[in-house]
Structures are given as C-alpha cells and as structure tokens.
Amino acid sequence: MNRTGSTKERILGAAEALFAQRGFDGASLRQLTSSAGVNLAAVNYHFGSKEKLVEEVFRRRLDALNAQRQAALAKVTELGGNRLEDVLDAFIRPAMELSDDDGGPLFMRVLVRAFAEHDDTLRRFVSENYGHVMRQFSAEFARLLPDLSKEELYWRIDIMVGALTHAMSGFGMMKRKNDVSARAHREQTIQHLIRFAAAGLRAGS
C-alpha cells in the first residue's frame, strides 16, 4: 500500500503498475484502490470512470515523454548532428528513463498493452498524442537515410519501433544479472538497441 502523494497521484501510480502487470481489464478498481491505499469510491470521484483513469495514466507520461524526446532531438539537430545513432538515442533514452520497476519501464509496458488493444479509442488516443513527435523523428530518419524510398523507410521505421517498444517494455528475456547495477543494465540495453536499430535501418544501403 502506497501512502505518498495526493490521492490522485497515488491512484495514478497504482493504476500504472497494475495495468502494466495485469492489463486494463485484468486490474479491477478494488485491487487498484486497495494497492493505492484509498477508498474504492475515490476513482470515480477523482476521475469519473475507470476509462477516464486509463486516459489519465497515459496523458501523464506521454506529455513528459514527448517533451523529453523532442528536447533530445532538438539538441541533436541543433548541433548539426548527422549520426543516426544520436537520433536513435534521443528516441530511446527518454523512454528507458521512465520510472523503472526492474521489469522494464512500467509505462512502456502499459504502452505495449495499449498497442495490443488494436482497434479502439485507446489506440487512437495514443496515436494522436504520439503522432506528431513520431513524424519529427521520421523526418530526421529520412534526412539521414536519403537512399531509401519513402515506402522502404516507413517499413523500416515500423519494424524498428516495434523492436524498441517490445524491448523497452521488458517483455524480452534478457534479465539484469545480479552483478550488474540497474543503471548499468539500462545503459547496456540502450547501446544494444541503438546498434541493432541503426544497422537495421541502414541495411543494404
């Protein structure tokens, strides 16, 4: 039971963790409010409904993540950076630095859940709040990979985003060993992802 922060913040934190672990349907309001140490009725009082709570969990992190990714990308391009690796770093690092519970960044796991929900409002919500930043990165990739056709580029970006999302969510098999600090493991993950993604994007060019 978490007793730090306001009721709203405690609910959001508990919701993020439980949604990551058990999915949106799998996590009930009773588990969630109990884990947050608040009353069952508090969710509806503060958020209106479970669905709105889900949206708030997304909004809170996506706003911060988008801002950090944009700032990191701006820094790279301002310096006239021409290294694909630097753009990938700007994309990956902010996501990996979101609060971590040793099974990968919690929110990244929630994001993968949202991907899996496929058709619905949730997917559209994420895509609307993600889209414009993604387009900025796509433009940079296009600039740094001028030999690729638009079609080819989009295929590769799509595959790359999938790889990164999956890897960052911690659903993979590479577990942190006990003799490696969480900090070092995260840095290792980032470097491996950048190398793999850069090679995949450059393939055959």
Add this chain to the structure above:
Amino acid sequence: MNRTGSTKERILGAAEALFAQRGFDGASLRQLTSSAGVNLAAVNYHFGSKEKLVEEVFRRRLDALNAQRQAALAKVTELGGNRLEDVLDAFIRPAMELSDDDGGPLFMRVLVRAFAEHDDTLRRFVSENYGHVMRQFSAEFARLLPDLSKEELYWRIDIMVGALTHAMSGFGMMKRKNDVSARAHREQTIQHLIRFAAAGLRAGS
C-alpha cells in the same frame, strides 16, 4: 457465428480470434460461445475451464508452428546453408503463414498477449513449448555469427525476436494497401523483416 467443424474446433477457432482481439480477460465465455455458435456450458464440458481452453488454444498452434519451423530449419542446414537470411526465413515464414485475418496472423497476436501477461503460468507454458526450438535456432545463429560473443549474441537474438513477434502480430502501422494482395503483402513483410533482422544481427561485424 461459425457453423463448421466439431464443437471443440469451433470453440478453439472463436477463442483464438476473440483472445487476439480483446485479450484473455477481455473475451468472455458468453461472447466466445455465442461467436462459435455453441452453448455456454460447452466450454466447461469440453475443456474444463476457461484457463484450460486458453492452454488448448496455444497447444494447437504451437505444436504445428514448432514442427514447421524445425522442418524449415532442417532443410536449410541439410543443404549446408550458410546464409543468415535462410535461417531467418525458416523462423519467420511458418509464423506468417498461420491463418490470417488481415490484421496479421491471428495466433501471433495471441502470442503477444501472452508475452504481456509477464509472470504467470501462461508465460511458462509458452516458454516450455517454445524453448527447445528457439535453442536450435540460436545454435544456428551462433554458427553463422562466430565473431559475436555469447553475451552479444543473446542480446541481439532477444531484440530480434521482439521485433519479429511485434511485427508479425500485426500491431505495427504498416497496413496492407488495397492494391496489394494479402499474399503479396505477406511476402513483402517477410522480406523486409529478414533484411532488417539480418542487418541487426550482423551489426558492426
């Protein structure tokens, strides 16, 4: 409502589709039996419980998928094949050829759901039925990439499997255009995945 096949088969088919679309918790037995055109009680009569039904959905496809991947890999190695691309083809093609509903191979989407369930029995069940084939492929990758350390190799395989799983599940953004046949789109996807994965595995070597 599907009226082909035995009651058991109809339930398994409807379950696969609904689990892919709405998740294991999200799909209720009522939706499922209604979609299969069978009585609600039929699930418990034929499978014992919802959880056992989930296991059966996996067993049915994993058995076939494993066998096809092994056969394809055997064909490649028998011919003394030394192309990384051929091994990747043996891994990817059987998965992409599972029954498809235009949103990607249905079962691959169920598999991604299972990945997201993280800790539980289901994850172990998948890993137990997947592990030995995965190890055969890993051995081939090791043989074809002798310059990589064991550590490095495992990182890259982990990232690659994530990329492929995500892409094959159809959760990505590359939708089939109307002027491309489903068959052609699948072949395109396979070729793009092979090129990307091969480059990522070979990175910097």
Add this chain to the structure above:
DNA sequence: GTCTATAAAGTGATAGAC
C-alpha cells in the same frame, strides 16, 4: 453431448452520511 437455470463471486458505479 447439449441444453436451461442458477449459484457464487466479482465488476464498475453511485447515493448519501459524515
């Protein structure tokens, strides 16, 4: 093997006291 009816428990949501 298939059906209806129902049990037992869990769900999101809300009214109303404090």
Add this chain to the structure above:
DNA sequence: GTCTATCACTTTATAGAC
C-alpha cells in the same frame, strides 16, 4: 474529500433435465 452500503450487472462454473 472520504467513507459505507448497495445497486445493477457480468463473470465463470455447475447441477440436473433431456
């Protein structure tokens, strides 16, 4: 803003008729 109590509904599962 927080609480209890409860409503209305859905969930999985099963007993028992056919």
